Amino acid sequence: MDTKKKIVVIGSSNTDMVIKSDRLPKPGxxxxxxxxxxxxxxxxxxxxxxxxxxxxxxxFICKIGxxxxxxxxxxxxHKEKIDTTYVGxxxxxxxxxxxxxxxxxxxxxxxxxxxANGTLSIDDIxxxxxAIKQASIVIMQLETPIESVTYAAKMAKKDGITVIxxxxxxxxxxxxxxxxxxxxxxxxxxxxxxIISGMHITDDESxxxxxxxxxxxxxxxxIITMGAKGALAYENNEFIHIPAFKVEAVDTxxxxxxxxxxxxxxxxxxxxxxxxxxxxSKASSISVTRMGAQVSIPLRKEIQ
Ligand code: RIB
Numbered sequence: 001m002d003t004k005k006k007i008v009v010i011g012s013s014n015t016d017m018v019i020k021s022d023r024l025p026k027p028g029x030x031x032x033x034x035x036x037x038x039x040x041x042x043x044x045x046x047x048x049x050x051x052x053x054x055x056x057x058x059x060f061i062c063k064i065g066x067x068x069x070x071x072x073x074x075x076x077x078h079k080e081k082i083d084t085t086y087v088g089x090x091x092x093x094x095x096x097x098x099x100x101x102x103x104x105x106x107x108x109x110x111x112x113x114x115x116a117n118g119t120l121s122i123d124d125i126x127x128x129x130x131a132i133k134q135a136s137i138v139i140m141q142l143e144t145p146i147e148s149v150t151y152a153a154k155m156a157k158k159d160g161i162t163v164i165x166x167x168x169x170x171x172x173x174x175x176x177x178x179x180x181x182x183x184x185x186x187x188x189x190x191x192x193x194x195i196i197s198g199m200h201i202t203d204d205e206s207x208x209x210x211x212x213x214x215x216x217x218x219x220x221x222x223i224i225t226m227g228a229k230g231a232l233a234y235e236n237n238e239f240i241h242i243p244a245f246k247v248e249a250v251d252t253x254x255x256x257x258x259x260x261x262x263x264x265x266x267x268x269x270x271x272x273x274x275x276x277x278x279x280x281s282k283a284s285s286i287s288v289t290r291m292g293a294q295v296s297i298p299l300r301k302e303i304q
Contacts, residue, residue, distance in 0.1 A: 005137070006136055007051050007057060007059070007135065007136070007264045007268055008061065008135040008137070008139070009044055009051065009139050010062070010138065010140045010152050011042070011043055011060075011117075012062065012096055012114070013040075013041075014042035014096035015038065015040060015095060016037075016040070016042075016253070016293050017036070017038055017098070017099050018038070018253070018292060019036055019037075020033060020034040020102045022104050023104070024103050024107070039292040040073060040076050040295075041253070041293035041294060042117070043143050044060065044143065046254045046257035046293050046297065047139060047261040048077070048082050048261070049080050049261070049294045049297055050257055050287075052080045053080065053299050054283055055265050056264060057268075058082045058083065059082070059085065060082050060087060061086040061128045061131065061132075062086075063117060063120045064088070065096075065115055065116040066090065067094055067095055069095035070089060070116070073095065074087060083131070090119045092119060093116045093119055094113075096112060096116060097112070100253060102253065102291070106250050107252060112169075118144070121145065126151075133161075136161065136268050137268055138153075138161055139166065140164070141168050142168060142171060153179055162185065163182055164185040164263070164264065166188075167192045170191050171192070171196065177217065180218060180219060181217065186214060186221070187259070187260055187263070188224055188225075189225050189226070190225075190226055193207070194210065197210035197211075197213045201224075204232070211224060211232065212234070222235075223263075225259055225284075227255075228249075230281065231277050231280075231281060233277055235273055242281055244285060247286075247289050248289060249288040250291055251292065252288050253292065253293050254287055255288045256284070258286075258287040258298075261280075262276075262282075262284065263276050263280040266280060283303055286298040286302055286303075
């Protein structure tokens with residue numbers, strides 16, 4: 001019998017079109033860049049692939065289009081041994097696409113055409129209920145409709161499943177309290193934590209204040225990812241700071257997604273929060289040393 005704990009990822013899948021340049025262009029400006037790279041992306045799919053490569057038993061719930069990008073994506077999920085029972089194919093919209101520009105420091109700028117991702121409905125979540133009910137962890141992001149994310153969080157929480165939300169991309173309006181009340185672990189970056197808390201984060205103290213405020217919304221564990229500054233976590237009234245592994249960043253795309261996928265795997269294997277964050281940080285630090293989203297995500301054997 002398979003005793004591995006199941007991880008359900010609900011979210012977006014995109015095809016990323018990436019160009020590296022010395023710097024990011026200003027509005028109205030055309031600049032000449034370097035090589036072009038096309039690879040699989042999307043915050044949901046990146047987290048699903050990260051969790052699968054790092055040793056998790058993963059089911060991915062998403063919507064793709066009935067087109068060449070969608071077909072290639074589905075084939076890739078199979079190669080990664082991700083359960084695709086609840087990958088829906090819609091004839092209504094094209095598969096998601098992201099245009100990404102990466103500068104010489106590895107920072108990026110991303111614009112997403114959501115397409116099929118925007119059709120992931122409450123009906124789709126209801127249809128996937130058998131998978132959600134068998135999960136030990138459900139993780140979601142904000143590249144699919146918020147009503148579906150909220151519905152899935154409520155469904156999972158009701159059954160005592162750990163609900164993780166990576167509130168990315170940064171929300172444009174306050175997240176519904178109904179969603180936050182059903183989240184066990186929130187993993188924002190600094191910008192996202194500022195938006196959710198309404199506080200400006202300038203140092204350790206302000207980060208802690210923002211975390212306390214977010215936690216007061218009913219969230220047990222909050223982890224702010226801070227890039228080269230590491231991660232600051234809060235659980236049971238205690239803060240833990242985990243420094244980042246020092247690496248030369250080439251492209252930070254999907255670093256947060258790799259962290260989230262890694263954290264799910266480590267928690268599903270029974271690691272405590274601190275060890276899970278160390279595992280996730282290691283995986284994420286490897287991903288930033290390589291170009292691209294899913295092409296940059298490491299395998300379990302690369303994590304020492
Ligand atoms: O987090 C990185 C991802 O954001 C990219 O792969 C892109 O597709 C967007 O969803």
